[in-house]
Amino acid sequence: MLFVPGQQPTWVPKALRARPDAIILDLEDAVAESAKASARESVAASIREYAHNDEGVDIWVRPNSLESPNVGFDLAAAIQPGLTGLVLPKLSSRDDVVRYDALTTHFELKNGVQAGTIEFVASLETAQGMARCEEIASAPRVVCLIGATARDADTGRALKFRWSLEGLETLYIRSRILLAARAAGHQYAVCGMWQDIHDLDGLRTFANLQRDLGYDGQTLIHPSHVAPVHEVYTPSAEEIEFYQGMIDAFEQAAATGAGSVDYRGQHIDTAHMQTARAIVASAGRARH
Numbered sequence: 001m002l003f004v005p006g007q008q009p010t011w012v013p014k015a016l017r018a019r020p021d022a023i024i025l026d027l028e029d030a031v032a033e034s035a036k037a038s039a040r041e042s043v044a045a046s047i048r049e050y051a052h053n054d055e056g057v058d059i060w061v062r063p064n065s066l067e068s069p070n071v072g073f074d075l076a077a078a079i080q081p082g083l084t085g086l087v088l089p090k091l092s093s094r095d096d097v098v099r100y101d102a103l104t105t106h107f108e109l110k111n112g113v114q115a116g117t118i119e120f121v122a123s124l125e126t127a128q129g130m131a132r133c134e135e136i137a138s139a140p141r142v143v144c145l146i147g148a149t150a151r152d153a154d155t156g157r158a159l160k161f162r163w164s165l166e167g168l169e170t171l172y173i174r175s176r177i178l179l180a181a182r183a184a185g186h187q188y189a190v191c192g193m194w195q196d197i198h199d200l201d202g203l204r205t206f207a208n209l210q211r212d213l214g215y216d217g218q219t220l221i222h223p224s225h226v227a228p229v230h231e232v233y234t235p236s237a238e239e240i241e242f243y244q245g246m247i248d249a250f251e252q253a254a255a256t257g258a259g260s261v262d263y264r265g266q267h268i269d270t271a272h273m274q275t276a277r278a279i280v281a282s283a284g285r286a287r288h
Contacts, residue, residue, distance in 0.1 A: 051082025085119030097139035
């Protein structure tokens, strides 16, 4: 999910050409207070122009927080046909999501959007929000959690950790958020961003650590980060070959009445086959 500052509409075509899965038109941290109103106008125009783009990229918007006087104006501008959903910032509890839900329903009805179709991604950036990640994960409209653990940003300031590439200081947080997302039945869990624009090797290392933990993708701040992140989170040709072979071996064994099989020295049964099918299916979705 690639962030695009809301006041930079000319950056949207470049972001789309990079082919992320989604772009997030940002009305919050990336926009100065003096530019909020003009950014809203630009974001509304970008949704109208690019919602049905040829690249198949979903359009999301990050509004300002509930404490901001801008939030109602943000939702009025952003909630229109073609918007996939909202990335909710600085949540403290499930009640915050419920408040966004009520506002969103109002503007869906007002702006000609089918009620209940705008989805929420919950960005967990406060200590209160992270401590309540389970209740937020099951709140209305929430389909995904973001474990925001970027260097020197909101989470670091809230928890006062010293950031490291290895991420041991946030391992508990990222693991708990991931578990909450899976327990709530979310299809995807997304980790926070890598903020060094030019260090692509560091980005790949960081992304691999998140994928190893179980995350499906991450938020990005530059188009050059899209391709490396796709590469990391998409199963490789070798992985697909391995797991497709596992499926074939199990199915051949099952045809003879066997419930397990020795596959390349590993004991494989139904549970392993189901995992293999999920990995092969995810690779197909990514390549599509």
